[in-house]
Amino acid sequence: MNQELESHFDEFDKPAIIRRELLPWWIKTFCWIFMILSVCAAGALVTNLFVPNVIVSLYGFSSDTAYSVTGLFIIAVMFLKGFAAYSLWFEKPNAITIAKVDAISGIVICIASFFILPLSTQNGHFSLRLEILLLIPYYRKVNKIEYEWDNLESL
Secondary structure (H helix, E strand, O other): OHHHHHHHHHHHHOOOOOHHHHOOHHHHHHHHHHHHHHHHHHHHHHHHHHOOOOOEEEOOEEEOOOOOHHHHHHHHHHHHHHHHHHHHHOOOOOHHHHHHHHHHHHHHHHHHHHHHHHHHOOOOOOOOOOOHHHHHHHHHHHHHHHHHHHHOOOO
């Protein structure tokens, strides 16, 4: 009987497992940056109702108004990045999947901006997006910790 009681209380002696500790410092830093960026994106939508020119830019795409196709696309990508950052920071069960979608879409957008922007602008200069140098390791790290993330009990 005493042993049975003891086994029930063993759960309370275990240290809390925090999924956030699986993330390296640079992903934690970018989580905060992109959560703030998504709040700024929402602010750009509201501000553009009262101020005619609100410049938004991401991955080489830019617009001088939030309410254009390009502007809404940029803000949608900012919201996706903010949602991925929020999910990682607050240890949501589906955070890894969202982060992978964020990384892959970011890589695709960077590659698209590499080829589309020179054709659509007058200068025709190709520019390599340096963001891709962080997106690839981001995807690899998130992919690497996926198994541990999914198999830890969330508190």
